[in-house]
Amino acid sequence: MTPVLFIIIPLASAFLIALVGRKREILSRTLSFLATASLLGLSLVTYFRLGSGILVTELGGWKMPFGIVLALDAFGAFMLVIVSLIALTSLLFSVSYVRHLGSDWKYEALFMILVGGMNGVLITGDLFNLFVFTEIALFAAFALVAYGGQAHEFEAAFKYAVMATVSSALILMAIAVVYGATSTLTMAHISVAMAGIKPGLKIWIGALFLAGYGLKSALIPFHAWLPDAHSSAPAPISAMLSGVLIKALGIYVLIRIFFNVLGAPQVFLQAFLVLGAVSLLVGVFLAVGQWDLKRLLAYHSISQVGYIFIGLGLNTALGLAGAVFHLLNHALFKSLLFYNAGAIEMGLGTRDLRKMGNISRLMPVTAHSSMIASLAISGIPPFNGFFSKLMIIIAAVQAHQPVYALAAVIGSLLTLASFMKVQRYGIRGESPAKELQSRPGWGMNAAMVILAALCLFASLLIIPGIKESVLDPVVAAIMNNTGYAAAVLGAQK
Amino acid sequence: MSEKQGMSLIVKTVTRAILAIIFLYGFYIILHGHLSPGGGFGGGVVLALGFLSVMLAYGRPTTQKWLNIRALHTVESSGPLLFLAVGLLGLAGGGVFLLNTLDHGRLFDLWSSGFILPLNIIIGIKVGLSLFLAVWALTAWDPEKGADA
Amino acid sequence: MIIYALCFALFLVGLYGLIVKRDLIKIILSTGIMGYAVNLMIVLFGYRREAIYPILEKGKEAAAMVDPLPQALVLTSIVIELGTTALLVALAVQLHKNFKTFDITKIRRLRG
Numbered sequence: 001m002t003p004v005l006f007i008i009i010p011l012a013s014a015f016l017i018a019l020v021g022r023k024r025e026i027l028s029r030t031l032s033f034l035a036t037a038s039l040l041g042l043s044l045v046t047y048f049r050l051g052s053g054i055l056v057t058e059l060g061g062w063k064m065p066f067g068i069v070l071a072l073d074a075f076g077a078f079m080l081v082i083v084s085l086i087a088l089t090s091l092l093f094s095v096s097y098v099r100h101l102g103s104d105w106k107y108e109a110l111f112m113i114l115v116g117g118m119n120g121v122l123i124t125g126d127l128f129n130l131f132v133f134t135e136i137a138l139f140a141a142f143a144l145v146a147y148g149g150q151a152h153e154f155e156a157a158f159k160y161a162v163m164a165t166v167s168s169a170l171i172l173m174a175i176a177v178v179y180g181a182t183s184t185l186t187m188a189h190i191s192v193a194m195a196g197i198k199p200g201l202k203i204w205i206g207a208l209f210l211a212g213y214g215l216k217s218a219l220i221p222f223h224a225w226l227p228d229a230h231s232s233a234p235a236p237i238s239a240m241l242s243g244v245l246i247k248a249l250g251i252y253v254l255i256r257i258f259f260n261v262l263g264a265p266q267v268f269l270q271a272f273l274v275l276g277a278v279s280l281l282v283g284v285f286l287a288v289g290q291w292d293l294k295r296l297l298a299y300h301s302i303s304q305v306g307y308i309f310i311g312l313g314l315n316t317a318l319g320l321a322g323a324v325f326h327l328l329n330h331a332l333f334k335s336l337l338f339y340n341a342g343a344i345e346m347g348l349g350t351r352d353l354r355k356m357g358n359i360s361r362l363m364p365v366t367a368h369s370s371m372i373a374s375l376a377i378s379g380i381p382p383f384n385g386f387f388s389k390l391m392i393i394i395a396a397v398q399a400h401q402p403v404y405a406l407a408a409v410i411g412s413l414l415t416l417a418s419f420m421k422v423q424r425y426g427i428r429g430e431s432p433a434k435e436l437q438s439r440p441g442w443g444m445n446a447a448m449v450i451l452a453a454l455c456l457f458a459s460l461l462i463i464p465g466i467k468e469s470v471l472d473p474v475v476a477a478i479m480n481n482t483g484y485a486a487a488v489l490g491a492q493k
Numbered sequence: 494m495s496e497k498q499g500m501s502l503i504v505k506t507v508t509r510a511i512l513a514i515i516f517l518y519g520f521y522i523i524l525h526g527h528l529s530p531g532g533g534f535g536g537g538v539v540l541a542l543g544f545l546s547v548m549l550a551y552g553r554p555t556t557q558k559w560l561n562i563r564a565l566h567t568v569e570s571s572g573p574l575l576f577l578a579v580g581l582l583g584l585a586g587g588g589v590f591l592l593n594t595l596d597h598g599r600l601f602d603l604w605s606s607g608f609i610l611p612l613n614i615i616i617g618i619k620v621g622l623s624l625f626l627a628v629w630a631l632t633a634w635d636p637e638k639g640a641d642a
Numbered sequence: 643m644i645i646y647a648l649c650f651a652l653f654l655v656g657l658y659g660l661i662v663k664r665d666l667i668k669i670i671l672s673t674g675i676m677g678y679a680v681n682l683m684i685v686l687f688g689y690r691r692e693a694i695y696p697i698l699e700k701g702k703e704a705a706a707m708v709d710p711l712p713q714a715l716v717l718t719s720i721v722i723e724l725g726t727t728a729l730l731v732a733l734a735v736q737l738h739k740n741f742k743t744f745d746i747t748k749i750r751r752l753r754g
Contacts, residue, residue, distance in 0.1 A: 004590040008580075008581075008590075011573070012573075016574065019571055059590055060591040061583075061591075061593070
């Protein structure tokens with residue numbers, strides 16, 4: 001079983017859809033479902049068989065460091081599972097949602113390219129290959145944000161594209177400096193050669209990567225594109241963007257570079273802590289005052305990513321486990337919240353909280369799953385959000401950083417407040433609608449039910465036995481720091 | 494935009510005369526990609542420029558009659574699938590994706606270096622068609638008429 | 643060292659154009675300038691003193707050559723920037739169709 005399959009399946013299906021899907025629509029739909037379902041199965045099998053090992057493939061037979069190498073470890077496999085899960089539910093949701101947006105085969109082809117690009121980012125072990133796959137995923141993301149064809153979507157997509165181009169130029173400059181200093185592009189070799197680099201140069205490289213990939217993960221102060229892009233995109237695409245793109249492209253790459261390649265220097269861990277706390281508080285403050293439902297959810301994405309960065313900055317086993325767990329949880333409940341927003345938008349024709357109401361009678365699945373998701377994101381037991389936030393808070397207290405624990409608690413309370421607002425105005429609201437403009441299709445309801453169930457089941461991951469087998473290999477892969485290089489070099493044939 | 498579509502008669506005649514030379518030049522760069530600078534991408538851009546010069550000189554409606562845009566879309570979409578097929582050939586032949594399993598030939602020959610020549614051709618055609626079809630889609634909107642052409 | 647500083651200065655020129663200019667097309671051109679600056683920096687990192695171009699020709703001896711890997715990186719990077727520019731131009735065309743202007747200060751329908 002070769003990891004290249006994770007790239008071949010989505011990209012081949014994207015071009016097959018472009019080839020045959022324009023003739024008959026049912027073909028494009030079957031192809032995309034087949035591809036995502038097989039990716040989910042493949043990634044689950046890989047994750048559970050990999051354990052704490054590492055799968056190394058050299059593309060084209062060229063030996064490291066001359067060729068491009070794919071290195072799949074526990075962390076990458078974990079993210080692959082998350083990506084394919086959210087992709088499958090997003091496809092389920094868009095079966096009936098996209099129909100009112102226009103022709104379908106272009107959407108499915110772009111969606112497959114997005115999934116293919118993200119998979120490529122997750123499995124590669126070469127720095128420039130990482131950049132190329134980031135760009136592939138971003139192209140598809142720009143086009144999908146603008147898919148609906150309305151004026152505000154184009155504006156959001158343009159802003160997103162311009163800011164992402166600036167960050168890509170910064171990343172390319174960082175790659176140039178790294179290549180000039182170490183003469184190699186394989187991440188394992190770079191981390192070995194990092195020992196001999198001047199600390200000043202390391203800070204430069206780290207700062208450039210933080211600016212570049214920090215923009216992709218919407219870290220303050222690089223967050224300005226996210227509210228527009230995530231609120232203007234169609235709902236299943238917002239779920240993909242908020243749920244997996246900012247994590248696969250932004251957080252995963254930052255972890256790889258700062259923990260495995262640069263070896264977690266203290267100044268950047270401090271930067272993670274500070275920027276994470278600022279993101280947390282600023283995001284939730286800006287979210288509380290919003291009346292547009294999707295914009296509120298977008299600001300909450302910024303805030304929840306702040307939690308993950310605090311967990312990363314603490315650099316303890318519990319903190320990292322909390323960060324990874326919160327990564328999974330946020331993907332689950334944020335996607336569910338965006339699906340709810342999409343269903344409400346399709347059913348009532350509005351995104352303004354003041355104009356909604358009476359949803360629990362008209363769309364019961366939406367109302368109940370949105371209650372579950374709101375409880376999960378606010379951190380109420382027994383849903384998954386409570387456990388991951390608890391792990392981060394306890395880790396902050398254990399590491400003698402009570403300020404960040406306090407920030408996390410305040411953020412949690414404000415999140416609870418803003419979601420109580422959503423429930424009060426949105427679901428039980430003031431202007432009860434008499435009937436729906438269009439009923440949610442079976443696919444939409446199915447996607448929401450699956451994610452709501454997973455929100456409950458994911459809290460099982462806190463039980464020590466399950467935690468060891470699921471979360472700890474991932475944490476070990478991250479904390480391994482430069483041991484990653486030894487593992488990759490050791491697995492070379 | 495003038496009444497008669499496209500540009501003047503001189504431009505149309507010159508375009509028709511040198512079109513074959515542009516395509517020949519493009520194919521030369523593609524085919525010698527493993528021996529001299531250029532290769533798939535550079536040659537593909539020249540091919541696209543050949544198509545584009547026709548579109549610029551003759552205008553959209555005439556070009557639509559002359560070229561079969563639907564067939565071009567099909568060829569363009571099958572390009573990456575062919576690339577994938579060559580890569581999977583490597584997987585079947587040696588166990589690694591994109592392994593160079595075709596005959597390597599002698600140094601400096603045209604038919605040498607294994608699969609680099611077929612891949613260059615595939616990339617060249619794909620890039621050329623992609624660029625042309627992208628500009629074709631961009632010009633679908635005429636600002637003066639205010640509607641999609 | 644001075645050459646890399648000059649490349650960075652070119653990058654800053656592009657960044658200035660992106661932030662300050664109001665016309666959509668000028669913003670797209672500024673992203674192009676930023677891309678050129680970074681590509682130049684990458685190719686310059688491959689320079690070796692007193693070396694020739696990295697092409698093996700019939701009849702010539704293999705001498706010391708400049709590093710060809712940055713040149714391959716720059717080729718890929720140019721293609722990526724081409725794709726980005728094409729996408730940005732397509733978005734600009736659609737924006738003009740919807741807002742009837744190329745001025746970015748007038749395209750502000752999203753607020754908050």
